[in-house]
Amino acid sequence: MPEQRDWYDTPLYYDIIFDADTPKEGAFLQALHEHFGRSGKSRQLLEPACGSGRLVSEMTRRGWKVSGFDGNTRMLDFAKERLQQQGLKARIWEDWMQSFELPKLQTFDFAHCLVSTFKYLLKEQDAVACLQRVASVLKPGAIFVLGVHLTDYSSIKEEHERWVAERDGIKVTCNTHTWPADRKKRLEDLRTRLTILDSGRRHVQETRWQFRTYNAKQMRALLAKVPAFELVACYDFTYDLLSPRELNDSYSDVVLVLKKK
Numbered sequence: 024m025p026e027q028r029d030w031y032d033t034p035l036y037y038d039i040i041f042d043a044d045t046p047k048e049g050a051f052l053q054a055l056h057e058h059f060g061r062s063g064k065s066r067q068l069l070e071p072a073c074g075s076g077r078l079v080s081e082m083t084r085r086g087w088k089v090s091g092f093d094g095n096t097r098m099l100d101f102a103k104e105r106l107q108q109q110g111l112k113a114r115i116w117e118d119w120m121q122s123f124e125l126p127k128l129q130t131f132d133f134a135h136c137l138v139s140t141f142k143y144l145l146k147e148q149d150a151v152a153c154l155q156r157v158a159s160v161l162k163p164g165a166i167f168v169l170g171v172h173l174t175d176y177s178s179i180k181e182e183h184e185r186w187v188a189e190r191d192g193i194k195v196t197c198n199t200h201t202w203p204a205d206r207k208k209r210l211e212d213l214r215t216r217l218t219i220l221d222s223g224r225r226h227v228q229e230t231r232w233q234f235r236t237y238n239a240k241q242m243r244a245l246l247a248k249v250p251a252f253e254l255v256a257c258y259d260f261t262y263d264l265l266s267p268r269e270l271n272d273s274y275s276d277v278v279l280v281l282k283k284k
């Protein structure tokens with residue numbers, strides 16, 4: 024039987040799986056900022072729900088002064104330790120996407136929140152609050168890049184994704200199942216199983232959670248509630264700056280570029 028455990032309480036295993044894409048994501052974020060974002064020398068960056076800090080380190084290395092917060096202290100400890108090991112500095116603290124606090128007058132030139140993290144906000148009012156808070160601390164012209172998986176409500180099959188990654192002799196296999204969404208409740212059930220092979224020992228741990236669901240229309244309706252942001256571009260997860268897409272339901276993995284007015 025797998026052990027029931029929040030996978031964010033074991034940041035190393037999360038990080039081994041997700042870190043594989045970090046350089047590619049960092050390069051794309053940088054390209055989006057240069058193309059759509061605010062010009063000028065100031066480089067203050069905010070990452071709500073920064074997790075294990077893989078992108079905190081990546082963007083700090085790219086010259087950004089990063090501030091990141093998360094609701095899970097184990098993820099934050101991991102992020103801080105990595106920064107220290109790499110000789111990098113960033114501001115990391117415990118906080119919540121829907122209610123985070125910043126020192127008065129602190130403002131940012133760029134913000135991002137990838138890998139569907141925003142969908143952890145299960146209520147519309149929390150999603151709106153998060154967008155409003157991010158907008159309120161961004162300087163005019165700065166962008167907020169939001170990466171989410173859109174839901175196809177007509178789907179009746181469960182989806183399955185599998186990733187395998189290895190670092191320092193630890194091999195992690197991640198199997199994630201997503202069940203068909205409840206259209207009325209705007210919720211989908213997910214389950215991730217991590218199989219960890221470490222020093223000849225095999226261990227399986229399982230996490231179950233829910234995401235708020237969005238199709239393209241619901242995402243547009245949410246964005247309309249936060250007029251401080253304008254949707255200036257949309258991409259898919261090929262991360263190709265030269266291939267923008269319409270925000271519609273023909274594909275599921277979307278990267279929204281929201282510009283602070």
Ligand SMILES: C[S@@+](CC[C@H](N)C(=O)[O-])C[C@H]1O[C@@H](n2cnc3c(N)ncnc32)[C@H](O)[C@@H]1O
Nearest residue numbers: 031072073074093094095098118119120140143
């Ligand atoms: C998929 S991870 C993403 C981490 C990081 N942004 C990345 O790209 O690797 C989701 C993170 O969101 C955090 N989280 C979930 N709900 C949150 C909330 N309401 N406020 C703050 N953090 C939250 C979790 O603790 C976890 O670290």
